[in-house]
Amino acid sequence: MAIVPAGLVHQGQLNSEIDGAVQKFGPDVAHVFYSLGEDSTGEAAIFFRIVLTDSAAKEENLTSVTSRIARLVFDEVRPLENWGLYPYFYYRSQSEWQNRYDPEWSI
Numbered sequence: 830m831a832i833v834p835a836g837l838v839h840q841g842q843l844n845s846e847i848d849g850a851v852q853k854f855g856p857d858v859a860h861v862f863y864s865l866g867e868d869s870t871g872e873a874a875i876f877f878r879i880v881l882t883d884s885a886a887k888e889e890n891l892t893s894v895t896s897r898i899a900r901l902v903f904d905e906v907r908p909l910e911n912w913g914l915y916p917y918f919y920y921r922s923q924s925e926w927q928n929r930y931d932p933e934w935s936i
Contacts, residue, residue, distance in 0.1 A: 850905035857885035875914040886922035
């Protein structure tokens with residue numbers, strides 16, 4: 830399988846695919862940010878930063894919510910198969926996101 834460098838990804842097409850998947854995340858997700866880059870091994874990667882509602886981020890809900898989100902991305906976007914990008918997922922609760930400024934998590 831060929832790995833496509835992040836600089837060669839058609840950004841508009843990728844945005845469209847991700848937007849389609851995000852629409853299916855449902856009310857548990859408040860915001861989704863992502864960026865392209867290289868992971869710690871130098872491989873092309875896509876980094877998803879996902880803000881969950883406080884309810885979804887509760888311990889009893891977290892595993893099912895994050896598993897569902899990852900499954901949707903793998904099924905709908907197919908980041909490695911279609912884009913040559915290794916996916917990474919990072920989550921924060923809405924409260925944490927609002928109280929902790931981080932430019933990578935900005936709108």
